[in-house]
Amino acid sequence: MTTIKEIAEKAGVSIATVSRVLNYDPALSVSDDTKQRIFETAEKLSYKKKSKSKKNIAKIALVQGDLEIEALDVMFFMLIRFGIENKCDQHCLQISTLFQGHDKGMVDDQIQGIIALGKFDDQQIISLRKISKNIVFVDFSPDEEKYDSVIIDYENAIIKVLDHLISHGHNKIGYIGGHEYEKKQGQKINSRSKSFKKYLEEKKLFQKENLYLSDFSAEEGFNLMKKAIKEQGEELPTAFLVGCDTMAAGCLKALHEAQIQVPERVNLIGMNDFTFSKYLFPSLSTLKIYTELMGESAVDLLMERLLGRKIAKKVIVPTTLKIRESSI
Secondary structure, eight states, rough: OOOOOHHHHHHHOOOOHHHHHHHHHHTTTOHHHHHHHHHHHHHHOOOOOOOOSSSSSEEEEEOOOOHHHHHHHHHHHHHHHHHHHHHHHHHHHEEEEEEEEESTTOOOOOOOOOOEESOOOOHHHHHHHHOOOOOOESSOOOTTTTSSEEEEEEHHHHHHHHHHHTTTTTOSEEEEEOEEEETTTEEOOOHHHHHHHHHHHTOOOOOOEEEEEEEESSSHHHHHHHHHHHGGGGGSSSSEESSSHHHHHHHHHHHTTTTTTTTTTTTEEEEEOOOOGGGGSSSSEEEOOOOOHHHHHHHHHHHHHHHHHOOOOEEEEEEEEEEEETOO
16 A cells, blocks of 8 residues: 655655645645655655544445546546546535546445546436435536536637647647547547637638648657648647647657747647646746636535535636747
8 A cells, every 4th residue: 555655755845844734734834746746746646545533424425437537538537537636625515426427336325426528428427316415427428408517618728728829929830639428329429629619710710731640649649740740841830739638748758859940930839727837948838727627616616515505507617818938
């Protein structure tokens, strides 16, 4: 079993700091980077926090869609889960179940609510409702009149990035991203790339040869950027929006190997603002997504439901564009 001492050694901080971060000590003053590094290290080492003995706790289930974890970056959901755990501690909620899939082995009459991460098809939602009608979906909104949800407005977020690039003189902009899944139809939907395409078409700047899609991984970011460089040569776009920071790290490596200067020749902007993004070379401009706040908001919505709210509510968490060295 992983210990706090092992996490402290790997993260390069004191044992006391790790303990206070993992227990969400509100009086602790450490940077967000340090907190995220500790959380990431704990996740990599499969650290399991000991359950606290509490009275009058409600039990909730935390469920993660099985296909979604293949489609989007693992770290994205990990940080949402830490936000959920933080709020559960504050509200004396016990997370009784954590797994991928929809209802595998999930039988517990004491579960009073469910937080569902990722996308679920109609049958999976029916299965979840058999366990509890109090469901909050995160990064997915299947029926805003029936279910609570916490989402990011990716369309407006992407418009924010594109407006920035266009205002700085870029009229040939590429997109490198991963496939997303619509489990209701059992197919890939690529909603982020569709938003990218739609807005640039409105601006009469879209060129289909500048759109590259595969999986959300650093390796595929590297491969897709190499493909773009090979196919377009001197006609390579002057800027790329990349679907997540992990892919953007791979894109940077491909550009470095091809001796293409960033940002002098190619501007690069990622999405998520993971801890490592500011330590890449050059440091990565990115669209910050407040993942921990998404998790915390989901728990707040669930608490309102448990206290009697009947009308469904959708929370849209904003994004912030962080400009660093990889773009002008």
